Each structure stands twice: as structure tokens, then as C-alpha cells.
Amino acid sequence: MTNTVIIKDLNKSYQDGQQRIDVLRGLHLELPVGQTLAVMGPSGSGKSTLLNIIAGLVSVDSGAVNVHLNNQFYALHQLDERARTQLRRSCMGYVYQFFNLVPTLTVVENVSLPARLNRRNDLDLRARELLAAFGLKDRHQAFPEVLSGGEQQRVAVARALLLEPPLLLADEPTGNLDAANADQVASLLFDNARALGLTVIVATHSEEVANRADQCLHMHDLNQRGS
Amino acid sequence: MILLALARFLLRTPWSTGMAFLGVMLGVTSIVAVHLISASIATQLDDLIPSQLAGYSHFLHRADVTAEDYFDLRRQWREGRFPDVEEMAPLIDETTVIEGSEVRVVGVDLLSPLGMRLLAQDNEPVEAGVGNASISTDFWRGVWVDESLLSLAAAPINAVINAPPGTVVGDIGVAQDLLGWSADELSYVGIVYQSRWQDVVDIGEHILPGFAAGFPLQPVSQIPSGWSVLSLSAQHPASSFGKSVLFNISALGLLALLVAWFLIYQVAVSWLRRLWPVFERLHVLGVQWHNLQLTFVAALLLLGVLAALSGLLVGRALAVVLYQLALPVQAPELPLNAWVIGKAIFSAVSVCGLGGSWAFRQARNVSTGSVVKFLVPALLLPAAVLGVMSDGAGLAGGFLSIAAVSLLAAWMVRPLLNALARYSPRLPGPILVRLSLREAIWYPRDMGVALAGLILAVATAIGVSLMVDSFRSDFDRMLVQRLSYDLVIEGRAQDLHRLELELRDDSAVRRLQSYRQAQLRIAGLPMQVVAGRTDAAEMARYGYPQPLATNEVLISEQAARALDLGMGDKLDLNESAFTVVKIFTSFGDVTPRLILNEQAVVVQGEVFNPEVVLANPLPLVSLSINADDSVALLKQLELDYGSLDFRLQKEIRTLALETFDQTFAITTALVLIALLVASIGIYIAVTALRLNKKAQMNVLAAVGVNRLEIVGMDFALGLGIGVVAMLVAVPLGVTLGWILCDVINPRAFGWTVTLQLSTAALMTPVIWGLLAASAAGLIRLGRRENSMGRG
Numbered sequence A: 001m002t003n004t005v006i007i008k009d010l011n012k013s014y015q016d017g018q019q020r021i022d023v024l025r026g027l028h029l030e031l032p033v034g035q036t037l038a039v040m041g042p043s044g045s046g047k048s049t050l051l052n053i054i055a056g057l058v059s060v061d062s063g064a065v066n067v068h069l070n071n072q073f074y075a076l077h078q079l080d081e082r083a084r085t086q087l088r089r090s091c092m093g094y095v096y097q098f099f100n101l102v103p104t105l106t107v108v109e110n111v112s113l114p115a116r117l118n119r120r121n122d123l124d125l126r127a128r129e130l131l132a133a134f135g136l137k138d139r140h141q142a143f144p145e146v147l148s149g150g151e152q153q154r155v156a157v158a159r160a161l162l163l164e165p166p167l168l169l170a171d172e173p174t175g176n177l178d179a180a181n182a183d184q185v186a187s188l189l190f191d192n193a194r195a196l197g198l199t200v201i202v203a204t205h206s207e208e209v210a211n212r213a214d215q216c217l218h219m220h221d222l223n224q225r226g227s
Numbered sequence B: 001m002i003l004l005a006l007a008r009f010l011l012r013t014p015w016s017t018g019m020a021f022l023g024v025m026l027g028v029t030s031i032v033a034v035h036l037i038s039a040s041i042a043t044q045l046d047d048l049i050p051s052q053l054a055g056y057s058h059f060l061h062r063a064d065v066t067a068e069d070y071f072d073l074r075r076q077w078r079e080g081r082f083p084d085v086e087e088m089a090p091l092i093d094e095t096t097v098i099e100g101s102e103v104r105v106v107g108v109d110l111l112s113p114l115g116m117r118l119l120a121q122d123n124e125p126v127e128a129g130v131g132n133a134s135i136s137t138d139f140w141r142g143v144w145v146d147e148s149l150l151s152l153a154a155a156p157i158n159a160v161i162n163a164p165p166g167t168v169v170g171d172i173g174v175a176q177d178l179l180g181w182s183a184d185e186l187s188y189v190g191i192v193y194q195s196r197w198q199d200v201v202d203i204g205e206h207i208l209p210g211f212a213a214g215f216p217l218q219p220v221s222q223i224p225s226g227w228s229v230l231s232l233s234a235q236h237p238a239s240s241f242g243k244s245v246l247f248n249i250s251a252l253g254l255l256a257l258l259v260a261w262f263l264i265y266q267v268a269v270s271w272l273r274r275l276w277p278v279f280e281r282l283h284v285l286g287v288q289w290h291n292l293q294l295t296f297v298a299a300l301l302l303l304g305v306l307a308a309l310s311g312l313l314v315g316r317a318l319a320v321v322l323y324q325l326a327l328p329v330q331a332p333e334l335p336l337n338a339w340v341i342g343k344a345i346f347s348a349v350s351v352c353g354l355g356g357s358w359a360f361r362q363a364r365n366v367s368t369g370s371v372v373k374f375l376v377p378a379l380l381l382p383a384a385v386l387g388v389m390s391d392g393a394g395l396a397g398g399f400l401s402i403a404a405v406s407l408l409a410a411w412m413v414r415p416l417l418n419a420l421a422r423y424s425p426r427l428p429g430p431i432l433v434r435l436s437l438r439e440a441i442w443y444p445r446d447m448g449v450a451l452a453g454l455i456l457a458v459a460t461a462i463g464v465s466l467m468v469d470s471f472r473s474d475f476d477r478m479l480v481q482r483l484s485y486d487l488v489i490e491g492r493a494q495d496l497h498r499l500e501l502e503l504r505d506d507s508a509v510r511r512l513q514s515y516r517q518a519q520l521r522i523a524g525l526p527m528q529v530v531a532g533r534t535d536a537a538e539m540a541r542y543g544y545p546q547p548l549a550t551n552e553v554l555i556s557e558q559a560a561r562a563l564d565l566g567m568g569d570k571l572d573l574n575e576s577a578f579t580v581v582k583i584f585t586s587f588g589d590v591t592p593r594l595i596l597n598e599q600a601v602v603v604q605g606e607v608f609n610p611e612v613v614l615a616n617p618l619p620l621v622s623l624s625i626n627a628d629d630s631v632a633l634l635k636q637l638e639l640d641y642g643s644l645d646f647r648l649q650k651e652i653r654t655l656a657l658e659t660f661d662q663t664f665a666i667t668t669a670l671v672l673i674a675l676l677v678a679s680i681g682i683y684i685a686v687t688a689l690r691l692n693k694k695a696q697m698n699v700l701a702a703v704g705v706n707r708l709e710i711v712g713m714d715f716a717l718g719l720g721i722g723v724v725a726m727l728v729a730v731p732l733g734v735t736l737g738w739i740l741c742d743v744i745n746p747r748a749f750g751w752t753v754t755l756q757l758s759t760a761a762l763m764t765p766v767i768w769g770l771l772a773a774s775a776a777g778l779i780r781l782g783r784r785e786n787s788m789g790r791g
């Protein structure tokens, strides 16, 4: 079985004024294809940073970040921004904690955004089906601002799944929701990803969410800040 | 302390602070430049009125004013019938020919307080011993002349005065002698009328040079029956013509300031957005809202004062440049007096203060009552209609309409954006373009004001551009019609007579036309009366298809307006009636003009017609020639007649069009400044919008939108804003163009310009507006400034 993500000796720090903040030091990670991984740890331990590095949104200081997507290997730390953006566009899905939706696009436009960017206009129908399956059948033409928090996250998950990308990243997708909504969103995410055989990485504070994952990675706050 | 923190904030956001500063500075620059130019021109225009007449505010006129009339009026005045009239004196003001040249004879009562006072100024005694101290009989028989008439022999010269060339001032009796009048005849009764509004107008004139021209003649409430009242400006059309020009550019100069106000509002909104969390915390700590507001506005005022000071300097430099562009002469000293400095600082301070407070109120969600919201259009619409419909509203009324229509359009921006937002889900196009276009209309609160600024600037540009273009094409058409002679010669009557005799026998000359002309008074108003051979060929120059009979007259549009005459009406000249057969356009004419068949008038003693129509002889003023080789003829004649002024038709045309274009250089510069300020406003609004889009940018990055696409989206956003602006700006601009052509031009200058919607004139400002908006969308200065904090 091949790995989708292979990280070796990853280091990342931020410069905040005079101060250097070490976020990740000597991180190793191997995640087999089709597996789900929960990343846990206190606030500031670098969960979001790790996800952003894998998504190619943040560059690394040193170490290797390799991904194997659609039968092709990519050394992310060697790719330029253009290539990383292209890779993210075609092979990854991403769900944030909140503000996942573009306010000036309708619900259905938000879902089909990745398809449009990849010139896959054939997926319009699929977008509608997904929305229906996610219980948002009659909200197609609504704009995000009128949706509840749970509905917004479901739309975000639908968008991340539309292209069936081999790698799905979610940064505290349920962090802003009440228990019932959190459970619903987590189910939609994990069940659909498993059914499609996608590799998933979820950063979360929630034990319930972490319990759904095959593996769990615990992060430590290297700087021991914020009590 | 909070102020200090705010000042630090302003310094830490150098780009938006700089933009705000630039915007206000440009606004101030625009009004300062206009003020300096106008003030300088206004004093030159005042010099056109002999100071001996400037003291009178109005002139009472009727047919054949006699000394008896005057004494009768004076008696009534003494009895207290006209309490608002401060002084009253008999007056003569006529143009005649003395010793071969046209002279304006002004007769005043030297014994009247006005006469004494006026003659006491500006006098340079020619001979020693002449002065108020030793009044000899010669003094009473003598005249005061301007420099050009020093060689006048008809009367002893007392002193040289500052007056327009060709002016003679003397006692009433002397003037009557010079004119060959009886001791009973007068031109007018001059009065000094103390209007309640006079002080207001005087102050207005200081603040906005040309101000007085914008207002309808101040009505004299107690007109003695049987008399008509003429104002000083009606007596001096050249001066009031110029002042009207000044009023126009002053009004236009205010545009940039208005747009700067919108800009400051926009900047304040974007700053407040960033400062608000801090303010809220301070409020929680016990700082009153109004203290916060005060500090915030104070910081803006500081910025305003600094911008005003730089605006003063830049404005002065701009004034010098524009002055030379418009009037290619050495620019005069343009001193920064207290009025300009005060005006600059006041404008900047009020723009910043009002803009800042308004933004603060918006930020606190203090909403304007819905009553105000409905009141605005309810008041603006009738104001606009009234200003256009009622001629009595004058130039100011026309501009009131322009202001009202513009504000109405600005007021409509938000409802329009809301309506467009409702339509926007159906917007077609690629998804990212759709996204950006919606952004352009989605945030009325953030974009509305900047959009209004852009709309006003572009609409004014369109209006002015349409007007200038229509005007130019009308003017050009008139030139083509008028300039049918190859060579035009002007100069002294004697020389022209000599030349005329010589040319009659010249075989190279195909047609020779002579013009006799003088400024006469008709119904009390100065008019140019022109007489010549009025055959069909000549009349074609005025667009009249047949010869002019001796009992017919052609009048210029200005004359028609001044005399209130239409086609087919009768005009009485010395008890002979002439039928008005054509009203012709004459752009650039300052004085109303009448054209008569020369056989209807007496010319320099040569009687063409036994029925003497005009008491005054008309001197020969110019000859026009059609010749086979006009250039060769010109060369030859120039040698023989050095004192005459020769001009080829082609040169006149080029010169006329050049002058035309120069006239509008100032206008174009002012519109461009306003457009620049408006684009800065849009830029600031777009930047503020971006501040809110941090989360959205993250989402777009996560789904893999690349740099190029982001640039494309920025462009689409700018273009979208531009397109929305044009939706309002184009109809508004056309409306403004119409008001300028059909209302402002007739009221200011007495001529009508036919509005033509030429594509080029319409599209140039539109394209500039779209470019400005797109640029505002694309340009990202001070990136770091906008990404405060981290995602």
C-alpha cells in the first residue's frame, strides 16, 4: 500500500518581529492512501500550519514534504507557487473552520467553484446532487449569508468532495458548531471520504471527531505559550 | 493621548494617509487655481468699466431722456419716494466719431458728490496747476481722457485718467457739445441703489470671483413709472461676459472639492473599520463616543490643514500654467491673499471635518431618518426643474439645477446598487468574473460614496465634453459661413476710404465689401450697428437666403434676447420701423449686433437715403475682399498701407479655433483633476473592500485560484465598478450637457448651442472613467498595510 503523504524532518518557524516562533520541529509523517488522520494538540501547536504546508499554502524551512496524488509524486518543498496552486486546484479539497464560502457566490456556485476552475462543467449536476444529499436541496440559489453555521459547513464539505480529490484537508471543520451539527458534518465528511477512498487529514480539538479517524497525531506546543 | 495614537496610526498607514492627503490637496489645488485666475481676470474686467461710471449701480432709462425728466425724478427722490436710492445724477454715455475715430463720450455732473469723488481719483494732471484747489473756467470746459486720446483737439484736456481706450469724460455740458446735442438731452439718470443683497454679493465676489454674474439683476424695487432700469453690467457687456466665464469655471472648480469630500468620507470609513475595535475597547474603558469622534475628526482636520497649505502652493503653480495655456500672455502676479488662504483652509477643513463626522456616524450606525431620505429627492427634483425652467433664476439657477441633478444622481446610487444586487444572481459569465462583478455592487455602504464621486466626475466630464464638442461644431459651422472673404482689412476710416477707392479699379479684386459700424444705444442698451451692402451673397454669410431690404434688419441672438424680439417683430430706430427677418448666431460676440442695409443709414455725411434713420454717422471700419490671388494682393497692400491691419481668411479661422480651444484648456484641466480625485476615492474604497475579504482570499487560495486569476478578478471588480458608474454617469452627463448648452450658455452669453451627441465626445470621458476604475481595482499599494494581523 502506498502512502499519500510522506513528511520527513519538517521544520517550520515564523518570525514575529524580533521573536522567532518555532512551530514544527523534526516532524515525520506517513499517511497511507485512503486513510484518515486526526491531528490534535493544544492551540498554537501548529495544526493549521501543518495542514497549510501539505496544501502548499505555506512554504517550509527545511525537510521534505512529498505527496502521491493521482499516481504521481510531487515534492511540494521543491515546487514553486504556481505548481503548488495548480496541484491544490486539481487534487485537493480544503475545509476551514469558518468563512469557507465566497459571499458573492450562491450556494450551488460555491460548490461548483472547484469544478469550474478545472473546466469540469459536466459536474454541475453532481453539485446539485451532493447538495441534495447534504440536505440543502432548496438552498441552491441562496447566498451564504442566509445559511446557518451548520449549513455553511455542509456546503463547504460538499465543495471539498465535488472533484473527489485524492487528498482532503479539514481544519477544525466542526469547531464552530453545536454537538448535533458537528456530528452531522463529521459524518458527511468521513462517510463520503471513506466511500470514495479519499485520504483525509482533519485538525481538530474534538475527541468525537478524532475517534472517527483511523490514526491520530498529537502535536506539542514547542514554545509553551498561552498557558 | 488618543490623538497621538491616531496620528501614529495615520503615519503607520502611509498609503491611505497619502491618498487622503493627495485627494484633499487636489481639491484645494483646483479651487485655488481657479480663484487666482478668476481674481486676476476679474480685476482686468473691472478695468473695462471707466471708473467714472463704476460708482453708479443702475441707470434709469426712457426714450429721449431730458434734463427736465431728471429734475422731476430728483424732486421725487428728495420727497423721499425712493428711500433705497442713495445718490442720483444725470449722465451721458454715448459713442460717436470725433476726428475720425470712435470715441466714447461720458458726461457726468461734476458738482454731484459722485462726480467730485470720481474725478478726484486716478488723475494725473497734464499741466501743473490743474487740480481741485484752483478751479478755473477752463476746468469746467475741459475733459479727462485716457492715454489714447491725448491728441484730442475738440476740447482742452484737464488730465489723463485710467479708462478703456477711447474714453472722454467731461461735464454734462461739455459732453453735449462734443456730441452735438442740445443742452436738454441726456442718456440716463444714474443712481446708486443700495440693495440689501449688495453686501452679500460683494462678499460672494471675494469668495468666488465672478459670483455676481451668476445672479439675476438685483431688482430695483421702486422703479419710477415710465422708466426702465438697466444695471451696470448690462451697460458693459464685455465685462459681464467675462464675469460669466469666471462664474462658470468657478462652479466647475468646486467639483474637485466635492469629490474630495466623498474621498475623505471613504478614507474615514476605511480607517474607522480598522480602528473600530480599538475605539470600542476605549469606550468600554469609559471614553465617551463623542470624545472619540472629536479626536478622530481632529486628526483628519490636521491632515486637512496640511493638505490645504500644499494645495495653495500647487494651486498657485497650476494657475500660472493654466493662465498661460488659456491666455498666451505673460501671467500676471497671482498673489495669495487672505481670501484665498482662508478659502483653501476653510474648504479643506470642512471637507475633512464633515467627511470624518459623517463616516463616524455611519460607523456607529446613527442612521439618517427616513424622512430625510424622502425629503432629499422631494426637494432636489423641483429645485432642478425650477432652475432650468425659470429664466429669472439666471446663471446661478442653471448651476443650481446642475447641482440638484447631480446630487439626485448621487443619491440614487445606493438604490441602484440594491436593485442590481437583486438582479445579480442571474449574472452570466465565468464564475470568477461573476464573483468580482457582484462584489462591485454588493457593498453599497462601502462603495456607494466613492461611486457617487466617480459618477459626478465622469458625468461632468461628459457634460462638458458634449457641450464643448457641440459648441465647437456650431462655431466651426458659423466660421465656414462667415469667413467667405479671402482677405479682411481693418483700421482707420480715412485709410480704409483711400484703399476702397483704389481697390474699386483693381481687376484682381472680384468682390469688395465695406462695413460701417458704430456702437449705438438702442432702448438704452449698447449695440453694434453694422451697415453694408446687403445683397444675397453677403446675406448668405448669416444664413439669410435673400437680399436685405432697407426696412429690414438682421439681429444677433444676443440682440434678440436683450431687446426681446423675435422673427417678424418690428424694431424702431429713430422712429423708422425695421422688420426682423433673421436672428443669427454670433458666438464670441460680446455686444449685441444689428445688421442694416447701408442705404438705410447716413454714412459720414454721404446721404444714401433721404430718409435719415440714424442720427449718428457710421464710420467705415473694415473692408472684405475676394481676390484671385489674395496672398499676393496682401503682400502688395501691406507695403502701401502700413497702418491697416490685414488678415487672411485662413488665418482668422485657425486663430479663432485656436482661441476656442485655449478657452477650454482650464475646463479640461479642472475636469481631469476631479476625475483623478474620484479615482483615488474608488481606489480607497476598493482597498477597504479588500480589507474585508481576507477570509475569502484564503478560501480562493485553498481552492487553487492562481495569481493571474486574482489579477483578472481585481480588474473585473474595477471594471464592474466603472460600468455601474457609467450606468448613471452617461444619462447624467447627457443631462448636464443639455443644461450647459440650452440653459447656461444662453443665460451666460446669450447664445444657444445645439447639443449634439457625438460618439467621440461621449465615449472619451466614459473610457477615461472605466480606465480609472479598472486601475483602481488593479493597483495594490502598501500590501502590508492591508494585511494587519494574521489569518
Ligand SMILES: Nc1ncnc2c1ncn2[C@@H]1O[C@H](COP(=O)(O)OP(=O)(O)OP(=O)(O)O)[C@@H](O)[C@H]1O
Pocket (backbone or CB within 6 Å): A014, A015, A016, A021, A023, A041, A042, A043, A044, A045, A046, A047, A048, A049, A050, B790
Ligand atoms: N503567518 C504567521 N506569522 C507568524 N506567526 C504565525 C503565523 N501563522 C501562525 N503563526 C504562529 O504559529 C503558531 C502555530 O499556529 P497554528 O495556527 O498552526 O496553530 P494551531 O495549532 O492551528 O492553533 P489553533 O488550535 O488555535 O487553531 C502559533 O503560535 C501562531 O501564533
Ligand SMILES: [Mg+2]
Pocket (backbone or CB within 6 Å): A047, A048, A049, A171
Ligand atoms: Mg488552527
